[in-house]
Amino acid sequence: MxxxxxxxxxxxxxxxxxxxxxxxxxxxxxxxxxxxxxxxxxxxxxxxxxxxxxxxxxxxxxxxxxxxxxxxxxxxxxxxxxxxxxxxxxxxxxxxxxxxxxxxxxxxxxxxxxxxxxxxxxxxxxxxxxxxxxxxxxxxxxxxxxxxxxxxxxxxxxxxxxxHIAGIPGDDFIKDFLPKCTESEKAQIAKEFVKFKERCFVRLLGDMRSYNYVITPTHDFDHIVYKIRAIDFDQQSFEGNLKVYNLQFMKENFKMVEMVGKKLQNSSILQYKIEERSFMAKRMITAPKRTAHLIKCMKNDTISFPENVTQLKQDLINYVGDIAFKKNQNMGEILETILEFVKRNYLNISTK
Incomplete structure (x- = not known):
């Protein structure tokens, strides 16, 4: 790691x-x-x-x-x-x-x-x-x-x-609460972690170490529902290294990543990733003007260094095999390319 x-x-x-x-x-x-x-x-x-x-x-x-x-x-x-x-x-x-x-x-x-x-x-x-x-x-x-x-x-x-975003800091939860969770609760937390990881990765929110997100338990009838929320947004679309946007490469998240490997099969992980991307696509579709307006601002803004933009473009080309990123000149354009891919893929699936 x-x-x-x-x-x-x-x-x-x-x-x-x-x-x-x-x-x-x-x-x-x-x-x-x-x-x-x-x-x-x-x-x-x-x-x-x-x-x-x-x-x-x-x-x-x-x-x-x-x-x-x-x-x-x-x-x-x-x-x-x-x-x-x-x-x-x-x-x-x-x-x-x-x-x-x-x-x-x-x-x-x-x-x-x-x-x-x-x-x-x-x-x-x-x-x-x-x-x-x-x-x-x-x-x-x-x-x-x-x-x-x-x-x-x-x-x-x-x-x-x-x-204030209420919840148990991720590092405290991993240390003090996770060991006491039932096997069923661990499976549910693993599912939420996969979804949270995918959401951060797709929208390029970096540095989600365990102390930069919280876990919120909610009682629902006879069980507890766990959700994960980011609380630190400093590293939005800044770093050039694609791994910074992937929670599994942060050593503070190792126990969570390990739990996902134990509790979820690869087919379930893929299912939850698709579910999260579909949810994000629906959110964009229901607020198209606001999304487009924000991305337009990002495309006309400077929120990173040129070398970071160059590295991230190449990392994404290597990761997804899509040369569309070559045309991107800044972080706003890179994010637009990713989100357009997510939205297009959802529309293609939903119309079949």
């Missing part, structure tokens, strides 16, 4: 939001004026390490601000919460409390995680404040269009607000 050092290239830069992408975001109600920016949250005066229930470092730190800054920041974050989850009405703000503002010291995006609590009933949720990156925005939108889940996020200038 290849190592991440060989799979991943140098650190990915943040790409700016183009004018065309910004117009797309406006059209689809993804942008709205917000009262605070990412850089404002960097004004914290100090921090303490956040530990988990096992007293292990979570790589998050809890920030604290001056009394004056904190009052202003808290009020602005409450406003953002109402914009993200409601209509921005200020009537609910008196019932909200900002319990914590945590800063992540690990990874590319270095996000802030904001814990918001309703003081009337103690229910709480989170949202994230990040630096805007075109790759991440394309990743979020593609997830919204092509996956079974809707994504809730807002972009304003250089700040990105993301809704």
């Amino acid at each position: 290849a190592s991440e050092e060989k799979l991943m290239s140098k650190k990915k830069p943040a790409f700016p939001i183009s004018e065309m992408l910004n117009e797309y975001l406006k059209k689809h109600n993804r942008t709205i004026k917000i009262p605070i920016f990412y850089d404002d949250l960097l004004r914290f005066q100090g921090s303490i390490v956040v530990y988990d229930k096992n007293d292990e470092d979570t790589l998050w730190v809890r920030t604290y601000y001056s009394e004056f800054d904190r009052a202003e920041i808290d009020n602005s974050l409450k406003k953002i919460y109402t914009l993200l989850h409601s209509d921005g009405n200020d009537d609910t703000i008196p019932f909200l409390n900002i319990d914590a503002i945590d800063y992540c010291t690990f990874g590319n995006s270095k996000p802030f995680r904001v814990k918001v609590r309703n003081i009337l009933n103690d229910n709480y949720t989170y949202f994230y404040v990040k630096k805007t990156d075109a790759s991440r925005v394309y990743g979020l939108e593609l997830e919204h269009i092509l996956s079974p889940q809707n994504m809730n996020f807002l972009v304003y200038k250089d700040t990105l607000i993301e809704e």
